[in-house]
Amino acid sequence: MSEQVGTTPVAPAEAEGGGWTGAVRRRAVRALPPDKLLPDTQPAYVASWIYVFGVLTLAAFIVVLASGCVLAVKGPAWWHTSGFGHYVNSMHLWSVELFMAFMVIHLWGKFFMAAWRGRRALTWITGSVAFLGSVGTAFTGYLAQQNFDSQWIATQAKDGLNSVGIGAYFNVLDFGQMLMWHIVLLPAVVGILVVWHILLVRRRGVVPPIALSDRLDEAAPSTESVPEPVLSTVPDAEREAGS
């Protein structure tokens, strides 16, 4: 076995062939080599609190998913009646509150950085759609509270949704349908978008400050996008001298 491995040329087999799985693998590794997928350093300009809100959003999202899974397993008879059920129910609510707050601050920061620069349009779009999906998920969560608040929200929302012609397909008075949207469809959509968003951030890198980006573009005007290796080695002293 070892003799076969020793005599088989590995590099040419990696270069091409292997069917569609090989092609997908080569494309994935080309787009996201391991050092880009899991970097151990970040550009100097990332040393700012405003860059923290993306990962805070992600951390809150993980707590939302984990507490939601516990609620789904244990059921409403548990979360409405037991002390620990109330605790997990509240944790689900407050992690959502933090998730939305962190995400909006992240959105504000990225908007004022014009974070779609440097071929990052798809990163911006996936983040925006994930935000809209999160609003829908939170809305269906309010509908699933099983209290007067959820009844009030449902009866108010039905008129609005009927007026735009989607009430027949998205019936907010149908508790079962809204619960399925809340715990299956919308979390899947938001989860996929979040993973896609993070992979795009890894691929294109964190967007540089506008002043730094302009300076790099002046140095290399023919470059379409900001080269990541240059950014990853910008020393603090140079950045502070330019500011």
Next chain:
Amino acid sequence: MVNNFAALGAAPVDLNGPGHYLNWGVIQISVANLVVVGIMLLVFVLAILLRFPRGRDRK
């Protein structure tokens, strides 16, 4: 004893009643939501202004 625990767990704002709302033309917002928006704006400004602690091995 029960009353002591109830007092410890009491909300700083009395929640047993209708909410307080502010109206400005067609815009209506609850005081609670306005406070949350204000805190978010404050956190945003602080995130820009406050200096981030630097690690020793940061490039």
